[in-house]
Amino acid sequence: MVVVGAGFAGIRLMGRLRRAPVEVLLLDRNNYHLFQPLLYQVAGAYLGTGDIAKPVRGIIRRYANARFQMTEVRGLDLSGRALLTAEGRVGYDRLVLAVGGRTSFHGLEGVERHGFALKSLADGVAIRNHILTCFEEAALENDPELRRELLTFVVGGGGSAGVEMAGALGELVPLVVAWDYPEFPVSEVCIVLAEATDRLLPGLPEDLALTAARILQRKGVEVRLGCRVEDYDGAQLKLRGLSPMPARTLIWTAGIEPVELARSLGLPAGPGGRIRVTPTLQLPEHPEVYVAGHAAYWELNGRPGPMVAPAAVQMADLVARNILRELGGKPAESFVYKNPGALATISRNAAVARVGGMKFKGLSAWIRWLVVHLLRLVGFRNRLIVLINWAWEYFFLERANRYILR
Numbered sequence: 001m002v003v004v005g006a007g008f009a010g011i012r013l014m015g016r017l018r019r020a021p022v023e024v025l026l027l028d029r030n031n032y033h034l035f036q037p038l039l040y041q042v043a044g045a046y047l048g049t050g051d052i053a054k055p056v057r058g059i060i061r062r063y064a065n066a067r068f069q070m071t072e073v074r075g076l077d078l079s080g081r082a083l084l085t086a087e088g089r090v091g092y093d094r095l096v097l098a099v100g101g102r103t104s105f106h107g108l109e110g111v112e113r114h115g116f117a118l119k120s121l122a123d124g125v126a127i128r129n130h131i132l133t134c135f136e137e138a139a140l141e142n143d144p145e146l147r148r149e150l151l152t153f154v155v156g157g158g159g160s161a162g163v164e165m166a167g168a169l170g171e172l173v174p175l176v177v178a179w180d181y182p183e184f185p186v187s188e189v190c191i192v193l194a195e196a197t198d199r200l201l202p203g204l205p206e207d208l209a210l211t212a213a214r215i216l217q218r219k220g221v222e223v224r225l226g227c228r229v230e231d232y233d234g235a236q237l238k239l240r241g242l243s244p245m246p247a248r249t250l251i252w253t254a255g256i257e258p259v260e261l262a263r264s265l266g267l268p269a270g271p272g273g274r275i276r277v278t279p280t281l282q283l284p285e286h287p288e289v290y291v292a293g294h295a296a297y298w299e300l301n302g303r304p305g306p307m308v309a310p311a312a313v314q315m316a317d318l319v320a321r322n323i324l325r326e327l328g329g330k331p332a333e334s335f336v337y338k339n340p341g342a343l344a345t346i347s348r349n350a351a352v353a354r355v356g357g358m359k360f361k362g363l364s365a366w367i368r369w370l371v372v373h374l375l376r377l378v379g380f381r382n383r384l385i386v387l388i389n390w391a392w393e394y395f396f397l398e399r400a401n402r403y404i405l406r
Contacts, residue, residue, distance in 0.1 A: 001025070001323075002083060002090060004073050004261075005098035006033045006056045009293035009312040009319075011378065013096060016320035018063040021327065022094075027085065029072040031056055034121055035377055037309065038386070040161060042124030043251070044168030045132070045176070045399040049121055051386050054379045073099075076265045078286055094288050096319055097275070099262050101294030101307055104255030104272075111156070114234035115250040118161060125405060127251060131172075132404045134248055139183040145246070151189045152247040154237055156229050157254030158195030159202065160344040163212055165251055166193040167346035170219030175397050191221045192247075194239065196228040196254070201352070203306070203342040208352040211361050215346045229254075256307050262295040270297030271304055279334035281319055290319045300337055309376075310340050343369045348394060 001017075003010050006028035017024055035052040042049060060066040075084035083090045103117035116127050131153065138150040155166045169191045178186050193200075193216060200223070201209040213223045224239075229250075231238040237245040258273050267283065268276040274297035276284070281296060283289040292315035294307040305311060314337060322332040341355035343365065351365035360368060370390070377383045392400060 001094040001096070002027060002092040003096045003098060004028070004083070005100055005293065006030065006068075007036075007098060007100040007293060007312065008309045009098035009100075009316040010096070011056075011059060012313050012316035013098065013292065013320055014060055014063060014066055016317060017323065018060075018066065020065065020320075020324060022065060022323070024063075024066050025090070025092075026056065026060065026066065026068045027071055027073060027083070027090070028056065028068075029070065031068075031070045032121075033059060033378055035382075036119070037373060037376070039118060039121070039124045040165040040168055042121070042401075043118060043127035043131070043165065044172055045128055045402040046168065046393060047386060047389055048401045049125060051382060051389060052377070053121055054382055059378060073261060076267075078283075078289070081288070092288075094290070094323065096290045096292060097262070097265075097295055098291075098293045098312070098316065099259050099295045101256045102259045103252060104257035105252060106255055108229065108231065110231045110233055111229060111250065111252055114232050115156070115252040118165065118251060118253050128401075129404050129406075130249060131169075132402055135177060135181055136404070138188075139181050147184060147188065148190070149235060149246040150248050151184070152192070152245070153190070153249040154192045154194060154245070154247045154251070156194050156250060156252045158193060158197070158200035158223075158225070159253060160342065161253040162193060162195070162251075163200055163216065163344050163346060165253060166191060166216055166221045167219060167350075170216060170221045171347050172399065173220060175393075176399050176402060180402075189220075192224060192245070193221055194224045194227040194229055196226070198225050200225070201342075201344055203308075204344065204352060204354055205359060208354065208359060208361060212344060212346055212352050215350045219347055256294065258295045272297075274304070274307075280322055280332040281315055281335055282322075282332070290322070292316050292319050298335060298337075305337060311337055314338065343372060345369045 001022050001024050003026045011033050032053040038052045041047040071085040071087050103119045105112040117123050134150045138147045141147040155162050173189050199209045228240040237247045263273045270276045275291045277291045293312035298305040343353040345351040349363045351369045353360040353365040
């Protein structure tokens with residue numbers, strides 16, 4: 001059996017099958033699993049790269065039936081039951097495609113070329129390098145217009161990733177800029193959160209979205225709703241109906257789509273290029289192939305299901321159960337998504353959450369956010385280091401990972 005992708009679905013599936021009577025080969029072009037929900041904290045200088053990533057071989061080394069190969073999958077031979085990789089053909093009797101997603105720029109070529117995505121470990125490091133470099137250059141810049149351009153940071157997209165990134169920047173200013181850069185006043189730093197619709201956080205109730213907006217504004221973030229980004233050239237941001245905004249930084253969090261591999265395999269595609277599957281998450285004419293995670297097209301209440309980590313994990317659980325049921329001669333079960341709720345943190349002691357039909361905000365939501373993310377991190381070492389970093393930042397008000405790495 002072969003699993004493609006070491007994201008949430010792939011790693012979860014490996015764990016669920018660790019005692020199953022099957023040999024499992026995991027393929028990924030990276031040798032680590034990334035905990036993407038905390039990637040914005042790498043970009044915001046809270047955490048280091050090793051705090052939210054764990055080597056795949058370190059995760060599966062205790063699984064007697066598991067192997068890993070770092071390679072890039074380039075094609076699929078369904079009739080021959082083989083994957084085409086950079087190192088050659090890899091045969092399978094069962095295949096699970098858990099290839100994940102990437103940032104969608106919605107056809108905005110300038111944004112894709114000059115903006116920053118927030119999806120990979122390299123993205124997080126690139127954003128941190130860029131932000132800190134802007135501060136360093138602004139400290140040497142005497143032209144007020146150029147300094148304003150350097151000190152304007154725009155986050156595109158008002159979902160949880162955008163809100164959390166904007167909140168991290170809002171805290172970065174009083175904690176870092178005010179202390180480290182006496183060359184210019186804090187008031188010159190401008191942080192903008194631009195959202196094309198009329199509200200933030202579509203996965204949360206409207207009153208919690210309004211609470212999040214108010215907290216961001218108290219942190220100095222300018223929240224612009226109904227503000228659609230139309231183009232960006234690296235220095236000027238064009239917003240629909242408004243004059244161009246000078247900004248050296250655009251962090252784009254306003255969309256997600258399947259990775260290019262999912263589109264290039266020639267499989268039946270649904271909206272957005274996601275792979276169409278049966279209710280049991282199998283290919284219609286090839287039941288030996290399962291699809292889990294962001295690449296799978298499924299519906300919730302007649303609409304495309306959300307491309308979120310909880311759904312990917314639940315899909316992996318179902319695929320594991322169905323493989324075991326198949327081995328036991330039992331029929332496969334259908335996928336039913338159970339919404340665990342949603343959380344978004346904005347700043348210290350401030351978050352919003354909906355869990356089990358109950359709504360939380362402020363400190364209680366923030367504590368829930370901390371606990372949930374710590375428990376979901378892979379590996380005790382990562383949990384401990386992240387907890388120590390959070391405690392250090394909380395009590396000493398210092399971003400310890402503010403390094404510029406060339």
